Amino acid sequence: MANQQRKVGILVGGGPAPGINGVIGAVTIGGRKRGWEVIGIYDGLKGLVQGDTSQVVELDIPQVSRLHFLGGSHLRTSRENVLKEVEEEGRKQKVPDRDEGGKLDQTIKALQSLGVTDLVTIGGDDTAFSASLICEWAKGTIKVAHVPKTIDNDLDLPDNMPTFGFHTARHEIALVVRNLMEDARTTGRWYFIVVMGRKAGHLALGAGKAAGATLTIIGEELGDDTPLEELVKILEGTIIKRKAMGRNDGVAVIAEGVAYKLRASDLEGRPGVKIELDPAGHPRLAEVPLARIFKEEVREAFKKRGQKVTIVDITLGYEFRCAPPIPFDQEYVRDLGAGAVRYLAGEIETPAGAENGALICLQGGRITPLPFTELMDPETGRMRVRLVNTQADTYRIAREYMIRLEKADFEDESWLQRLAEAAGMYDVNAFRARFASLVG
Numbered sequence: 001m002a003n004q005q006r007k008v009g010i011l012v013g014g015g016p017a018p019g020i021n022g023v024i025g026a027v028t029i030g031g032r033k034r035g036w037e038v039i040g041i042y043d044g045l046k047g048l049v050q051g052d053t054s055q056v057v058e059l060d061i062p063q064v065s066r067l068h069f070l071g072g073s074h075l076r077t078s079r080e081n082v083l084k085e086v087e088e089e090g091r092k093q094k095v096p097d098r099d100e101g102g103k104l105d106q107t108i109k110a111l112q113s114l115g116v117t118d119l120v121t122i123g124g125d126d127t128a129f130s131a132s133l134i135c136e137w138a139k140g141t142i143k144v145a146h147v148p149k150t151i152d153n154d155l156d157l158p159d160n161m162p163t164f165g166f167h168t169a170r171h172e173i174a175l176v177v178r179n180l181m182e183d184a185r186t187t188g189r190w191y192f193i194v195v196m197g198r199k200a201g202h203l204a205l206g207a208g209k210a211a212g213a214t215l216t217i218i219g220e221e222l223g224d225d226t227p228l229e230e231l232v233k234i235l236e237g238t239i240i241k242r243k244a245m246g247r248n249d250g251v252a253v254i255a256e257g258v259a260y261k262l263r264a265s266d267l268e269g270r271p272g273v274k275i276e277l278d279p280a281g282h283p284r285l286a287e288v289p290l291a292r293i294f295k296e297e298v299r300e301a302f303k304k305r306g307q308k309v310t311i312v313d314i315t316l317g318y319e320f321r322c323a324p325p326i327p328f329d330q331e332y333v334r335d336l337g338a339g340a341v342r343y344l345a346g347e348i349e350t351p352a353g354a355e356n357g358a359l360i361c362l363q364g365g366r367i368t369p370l371p372f373t374e375l376m377d378p379e380t381g382r383m384r385v386r387l388v389n390t391q392a393d394t395y396r397i398a399r400e401y402m403i404r405l406e407k408a409d410f411e412d413e414s415w416l417q418r419l420a421e422a423a424g425m426y427d428v429n430a431f432r433a434r435f436a437s438l439v440g
Contacts (some may be wrong), residue, residue: 004119005035005117006031006034006035006037006118006344007036007037007038007039007115007116007117007118008027008036008037008038008039008116008117008118008119008120008341008344009040009041009111009114009116009118009119009120010027010028010038010039010040010041010059010075010119010120010122011040011041011044011045011075011119011120011121011122012024012044012073012076012121012122012123012127012163012405013050013077013080013081013084013121013122013123013124013126013127013130014044014073014077014079014080014123014124014126014127014149014150015077015079015124015149015150015151015157015167016060016071016073016077016321016322016323016326016328016380017049017073017149017151017163017164017169017321017324018071018151018164018165018168018169018258018320018321018322018323018326019068019149019164019165019168019329019330019332020072020073020074020077020149020165020323020333021048021064021070021073021074021394022068022069022071022243022325022329022333022334022338023073023120023122023147023164023333023334023337023338024040024059024064024067024073024074024337025064025065025067025068025334026068026073026333026335026336026337026338026340026341027058027120027337027340027341028040028060028061028063028064029061029064029065029084029340030337030338030341030342031341031358032059032060032061032342033061033339034341034345037058037116038059038060039056039057039058039114039116039117039238040053040056040057040058040059040074040075041055041056041075042056042057042076042079043055043075043077043078044075044077044078044079044080044123045078045080045081045103045107045127045130046078046080046081047107047110047355048081048110048111048264049080049081049103049107050106051106051109051110052110053110053113053114053364056114057075058365059156060294062309064124066337067404068150068322068333068334069325069328070324070327071322071323071324071325072322073331074357074425075149075423076159076377077123079126080236081103081126081130082097082103082104082107082133082134083095083096083097083103083129084097084102084103086284087214087362088130092218096133096364097278097288098137098238101409103254104133104137105137107134107137108138108141109144111134111138111139112142114157114205116142117141117142117143118142118143118144118344119131119142119143119144119145119146120136120145120146120147120217120337121134121144121145121146121338122146122147122149123146123148123149123152124148124149124155124383125155125382125383126152126357126382128146128148128375128376128382128383129148129374129376129381129382129383131144131146131357131372132144132146132357132372132373134357135356136339136357136358137370137415138356140230140356142359143203143344143356143357144192144356144358144368145340145341145357145358145369146357146358146360147164147333147336147337147340147360148163148359148360148361148375148383149163149164149165149166149360150163150165151163151166151196151199151264151320151321152160152166152196152197152199152200152202152203152204153166153169153170153200153203153386154197154200154202154382154385154386154387154421155375155383155385155386156363156375156383156385157361157375157386158363158368158370159363161361161362161363164325164329164332164333164336165321165325165329166203166206167326167329167370168185168325168326168328168329169196169203169320169321169323170203170206170207170210170321170322170323171210171326172319172320173195173203173207173316173320174206174207174210174211175211176193176316177193177207177208177211177213177214177251177253178377179253180193180311181205181211181212181213181214181251181312181377183248184249184250184251185247185249186198187310188248188249188310189248189249189307189311189312190239190249190250190251190253190310190312191243191250191311191312191313191347191422192294192295192298192309192311192313193251193252193254193271193291193310193315193316194254194255194256194290194291194313194314194315194316195207195208195253195254195255195257195313195316195317196256196316196317196318197255197256197257197259197317198256198257198260198388199217199219199253199313199387199390200220200255200257200385200387201216201218201219201220201255201258201387201388202386202388203206203255203317204216204217204218204253204254204255204256204257205218205388205395205398206349207253207412208253208398209397209401211251211319211400213251213252213253214238214242214249214250214251214252214402215234215235215238215250215252215253215402215403215404216250216252216253216254216255216398216402217231217234217235217252217253217254217255217261217367218255218257218258218388219258219261220257220387220388220389220390221258221263221286221390222258223261224261225263225264225332225339226261226263227260227262227263227266227268228262228263228293228297228436229266230296230437231258231262232294232297232301232439233434234405234438235252235298235437236274236298236302236435237404237405237435237438238250238297238402238403238405238407239254239309240405240419240422240423241403241405241409241419241422242403242406243250243422244418244419244422245403249362250403252330253290253318254290254294254413256315256317258288258290259288259290261390262367266299267288267293269378270293271289272287272288272289273287273289273293273349274287276289277301286346289315290315291313291314291315292313294311294313295311295312298311299311302424303425305423305424305425307423307424307426310334312330322437332362333363335362335367336360336361336362336367338367339360339362339367340360342357342367343358343360343369346365350369350428351369351370351371352371353371353373353374354369354371354372357371358371358372359371359372359374359375360409367395385386386405395434404438405419405435405438405439406439407439410436410439411422413428416431416432417426419431
């Protein structure tokens with residue numbers, strides 16, 4: 001297809017992430033330099049799935065040349081997708097809406113009526129799945145480039161590359177943790193900080209490690225159906241050990257995903273806790289005030305021994321999704337956006353299966369278009385999840401800098417006595433009975 005006939009549409013789906021605007025800018029600049037028309041589609045797929053073509057704006061270089069400095073999304077975003085909800089075996093499931101006049105059909109017809117020949121989607125696993133379905137449904141009439149993003153860093157990109165926005169969010173959270181560490185020292189209190197990341201603990205671990213938090217707990221270190229009491233003992237043990245070392249303050253960073261490892265029955269009936277059933281009929285924690293629950297449980301544990309500990313609970317995440325990107329993400333997203341244009345233009349080598357649609361990644365310093373199927377779980381249709389590898393040196397080093405009860409603490413009788421006294425127990429055997437299970 002000749003350059004003057006090309007028209008690129010750009011849309012954003014899912015939650016915000018620092019760097020979105022840099023992708024929009026790079027795609028616009030790359031497309032316009034090649035003589036293509038470029039349009040931005042507001043609110044992701046929200047209008048397209050209804051056949052609405054009114055929410056678009058023409059994009060040109062002067063509009064976007066400084067866009068990469070800004071947080072948020074110039075084109076806004078939504079969580080709309082091309083799936084529909086159906087009832088199967090008594091449970092609600094989401095499946096591709098392939099009906100005539102359905103979401104996929106409406107989306108393709110809307111894009112075609114706009115004259116879109118190429119589509120750049122920016123988003124996480126839901127948007128990637130929708131992009132793959134649009135590519136399939138369009139049957140080669142619309143070429144699709146998807147740029148994956150999430151601050152959670154939980155997409156399984158090649159070469160362990162981070163997802164864009166992660167480094168900015170980690171940077172911002174680490175600064176807050178640093179400030180709260182000083183506040184904790186100044187006031188003699190503890191902070192329990194829950195950090196966004198439902199599936200993986202990269203954000204919590206990265207921020208906690210960078211700031212030097214007293215303790216970081218991630219879901220990957222826990223087994224399924226972990227008793228709430230075990231987490232309470234980990235936090236309680238850290239406070240006791242810190243006290244035995246002469247300090248009454250500290251900061252514990254806890255990954256949001258910890259909630260999904262906890263035994264649901266331990267949380268049922270608590271104020272603010274909402275439990276739903278997943279497609280397999282298993283309980284799923286939809287809403288959990290995790291920081292508050294841990295604060296209440298740990299304070300109660302100390303109260304039973306006649307001790308008082310001041311704990312402040314904080315939940316972080318939404319505050320950083322629209323932060324201005326740091327230079328790493330500013331550069332990274334420009335590479336990805338420019339790479340998306342180069343892929344659409346056929347200027348880079350494309351593997352089999354990615355001729356009409358691909359995920360745009362950076363691999364070994366080179367832009368790599370990957371078939372949607374390469375990074376997607378065939379069972380779920382979603383992109384594969386990348387969890388924290390707790391066997392990796394980077395995690396083991398993080399553990400070495402934390403203050404938490406370890407096996408060695410139970411091997412020195414004089415130190416063990418000191419820990420028991422700090423816990424207000426004075427009986428070494430009672431201390432051992434409560435906490436020794438943490439170290440096996």
